[in-house]
Amino acid sequence: MLSPAPRETRSTNTLSLIPDLSETTEAYLEALQLLERMYRLMLDLLKDEFERLNRNDLTPVQAMILYNLGEAEVSAGELRSRGMYQGSNVSYNLKKLVTMGYVHHERSDLDRRSVRVRLSDQGIEVRQIVHNLFLRHAKGLAMSGVLEDPPLELVNMQTRRIERFWGEQIRYIY
Template sequence: MKDPYLVSIRLIERLHRRFLDVIKTELDRLGIEDINNVQTLILSNINEEQLTVGELTVRGYYLGSNVSYNVKKLVETGYLIQERSFHDRRMTRVRLSPKGLDLVGKIDALYAKNAEELAATGIGADRLSSANDLLGSLERFWSNYISRAYQR
């Protein structure tokens, strides 16, 4: 069991890196040079929501990146709008600007195209759903492990 477990861990890490490469390739194809792949993924995950930097961090999609730094850059390049909370001036919320919404639309089109191409390879929704169930179980296992470790 240990060997397949380690293979899965390595594959998950490689898949994440490869997915970031896919986003970078699309940015290059579109001629977009003022944003990187990790920042684009942050925009995709915000989408039409308004979130705090803390909420973005808790989502944990940003392995090896500093969310605060990336949010600052996204505000500077015009992809995000950052506003102080009316009720708690210490808290700021971010939302996509029109420029951010435009890019997210283009990335969503990439996702749709990738999904169609993937289906043509024989990897359909059922297989992806099974993989998602397995990965969700692994995530819960790791979350429970971490919780138990802090309770000791």
């Protein structure tokens, strides 16, 4: 992991576009970059796993949609709010997943514009593959001690606080 350059090696140019930042602000900016990189790496891990299993019909984003759909029956909008599908169109991917037989869809009786989706047996199989991959990673990380300092529960708590803050910022815009 790259760490920020020590303060003494930074430019002291007063015309710099980025003012001198506090350590907390720098840590926040680094966390933003780490989140994006981790998400991209997670997609790469999924891609590698599916290639290893000779399952080349799904993209990593589609596999994550199936994973996040889980055992629920939800609308496309609900599904979109459950996960991060960077650079993808959830409706397009759902249509592809229905066509490939991974997802069942059904129009709502109350609102014909609304479509409810749920996993097919094929989709459940893919979800299990992703789940098993994540379990293997969790076991490896636990054995290595990476998740102990700070405890992952505290990291998750802090991340949920940032998520809540961002959600409040979005609500205040409108």
